[in-house]
Amino acid sequence: MSRKRVFACHRISPGTAWGEALLSVDDICFYLVDPQTGIVLEKGHDAEGRSVSGKVLIFPSGKGSSVVQTDGLYHLQKNGQGPTAMIVRHPDTVLVAAAIIMGIPLVDDVDEEFYRLLGSGRRVTVDADGQTVTLEE
């Protein structure tokens, strides 16, 4: 059995989900993610060439103009290629609205210790309703 560490967080969009962690140091625009595969297309992006599909996506903030996040996530969800949950440091209205409307759990305000222990590929559970993030070691 792997050891689990539980961290407090703040709920933004409700729900519970888990998946492998995908960490991006760059902000994400879901419009520049391939809706068929979930692969980040944006040139020079920290996550370029990696897929968000089925992942718990951990990134600083959303970016891009006011329509693109909802449409990007809509297509990913419709094709079953969206992230299972998202963790951000700086929530922005465009991303928050998109996550709530598309029903993807989203939290912020996770303890810094979580970020120190985290690496891409680790399994993470986001319980937005219980306001916890669990990292399996």
Place this chain on the structure above:
Amino acid sequence: MELTADERRMLEGQDGEGTALAMKILVGIGEAFRARRFAGISRAHVALSNQEGDLWFAEKLAAQGARCRVPPTVNPGFCLAVFPAEGMATPEETAMMQRTFQAYRTLGARLSFSCTPYLFDNIPRLGEIVAFSESSATPYVNSVWGARSNREAAQSALCAAVTGVTPEYGLLQAANRKATVVVEVDADLADDFAYQLLGWVLPKKIAHRIPAFVGIPGDVSPEALMNLGAQLNTSGAVPMYHIIGVTPEAPTLEAACQGQAPETTIRIRQGDLDAQLEELSASPGPIDFVMFGCPHFTIRQVERVAQRLRGQRLKTEMWILTSAYTLNLARRMGLQEAIEAAGGRIVADTCVDQPCWKHLAGKTGATDSPKCAYYCHRRDLRFVLRSLDGCVRAALKGRVE
């Protein structure tokens, strides 16, 4: 959140399911940002996009009976009078645009189909609380007009238009509107194109902070400010800026920073703008088309293009996207005739990021807008970036030198 009796009534569905859904989403956003209450809005602008996600949500609200308490102006899709007849939009694409048109009409939106309402038909006063989505619009109303809007999603702005309220947080609160980084601009700003590059280069250096610009002249044009905000808020997420001595909340640097010391001062030099242009632009050489109007061209920009085209013939396609308001002026003033005589086109109600441009896929064009190049990457349109005059010269020669 504390809700008034009217807000609770909407949430509980007494104004119908669609209004209740809009209210539920706004409460979710309010709780996410720890807002304590709602504020009434007097204006809204919805970044309609005619994309599947946008249509899905607008139709859902409309079908559930939602109607806008505050009729919003809306962004462009593509012009139904032009593109289907010319074979540039398929019957499926046309049907989708017709559905978008109908959904927003049912919702009670003002069908203005322009991304620049802040220049002519939806202009707030200083301090007015509004909900403006669209990346060029939010910075303009906050910064130039001094109205108060968060960086709304198209959907959150539509929810605000339906309910007439928005959660009170972020830029609605005076303390959050202060500049925390000073940006000294030491570059040639004579051409409005410089502001496109300035807006694109800055977010990487200042992240999510509100900048106060020093060194931007008092006679800066509305087009330059439109460009600056559009790029700041596309390259990054910067929904507000101050310009000392120009914008209404920044008579002095001290006022812009609300009496506090800025966290840092950075300097943008000509070399930063030149390097940004080099990074964003495709290599000079032959081009197939020129795309103008992201954001929609103003009458001043249309006049400038028309003057430079008179008596000449374009070697490439040229498209100028604008508002119905500006197109009407251009028609009355003979500018449309001049542009068409040279082989160019000027159309209203249309965005660069629409399916009607598929004949340009795989081709290289010229544009003055980094935002245009960034979003059209998805549709496989490549761009050399140049100033408005540089793009016109390129269209006349068929190449960018």
